Amino acid sequence: GDSVTQMEGPVTLSEEAFLTINCTYTATGYPSLFWYVQYPGEGLQLLLKATKADDKGSNKGFEATYRKETTSFHLEKGSVQVSDSAVYFCALSEGGSEKLVFGKGTKLTVNP
Amino acid sequence: NAGVTQTPKFQVLKTGQSMTLQCAQDMNHNSMYWYRQDPGMGLRLIYYSASEGTTDKGEVPNGYNVSRLNKREFSLRLESAAPSQTSVYFCASSVHRTNYGYTFGSGTRLTVV
Numbered sequence: 001g002d003s004v005t006q007m008e009g010p011v012t013l014s015e016e017a018f019l020t021i022n023c024t025y026t027a028t029g030y031p032s033l034f035w036y037v038q039y040p041g042e043g044l045q046l047l048l049k050a051t052k053a054d055d056k057g058s059n060k061g062f063e064a065t066y067r068k069e070t071t072s073f074h075l076e077k078g079s080v081q082v083s084d085s086a087v088y089f090c091a092l093s094e095g096g097s098e099k100l101v102f103g104k105g106t107k108l109t110v111n112p
Numbered sequence: 113n114a115g116v117t118q119t120p121k122f123q124v125l126k127t128g129q130s131m132t133l134q135c136a137q138d139m140n141h142n143s144m145y146w147y148r149q150d151p152g153m154g155l156r157l158i159y160y161s162a163s164e165g166t167t168d169k170g171e172v173p174n175g176y177n178v179s180r181l182n183k184r185e186f187s188l189r190l191e192s193a194a195p196s197q198t199s200v201y202f203c204a205s206s207v208h209r210t211n212y213g214y215t216f217g218s219g220t221r222l223t224v225v
Binding site: 034041042043044045046049089099100102103104105 | 153
């Protein structure tokens with residue numbers, strides 16, 4: 001079945017450092033890909049998405065590119081802030097599916 | 113504010129007790145979902161409802177029941193709570209297809225003792 005594998009955390013960075021959180025997927029078709037963010041004590045929020053190969057999703061300085069050849073959707077940010085501390089989830093949905101499949105999440109802590 | 117509202121936010125149950133978690137959305141979304149979140153396990157789908165009047169099992173449905181009361185409301189019931197059901201429960205909703213992503217509620221933290 002479909003699955004999502006994220007790099008294990010936790011990840012700890014200093015403010016203004018470069019961030020990469022790796023995400024790879026397994027799917028039978030051509031899924032849509034998502035990154036969600038969960039701040040402490042809150043629900044998940046959609047951060048960005050890409051619906052076809054080579055699409056780049058971006059939001060709040062975060063970017064991720066849908067790479068079909070490597071089945072990857074890595075999350076990047078050039079300069080992280082303390083306020084980016086959260087848990088990040090990669091997810092996919094197969095075309096026409098009602099369901100999202102989530103990775104296990106990666107906890108990011110940014111220190112001042 | 114528009115969104116997904118879950119009640120209660122916190123609950124402690126004794127083993128064997130029953131309770132219903134409530135979820136309501138005001139975005140006119142067709143589909144609604146219940147997930148549980150456990151440390152190291154990510155989010156796992158319990159049940160979902162693709163449209164009013166339909167429900168389907170997800171990955172971990174055992175020990176739960178759901179009701180899609182109308183287009184706005186989707187409740188999750190634990191008939192006889194067990195310690196293994198200690199978790200954080202999230203409700204979410206989406207426009208018909210998930211390409212648009214989900215909107216999540218803020219969660220219910222349930223402890224079964």
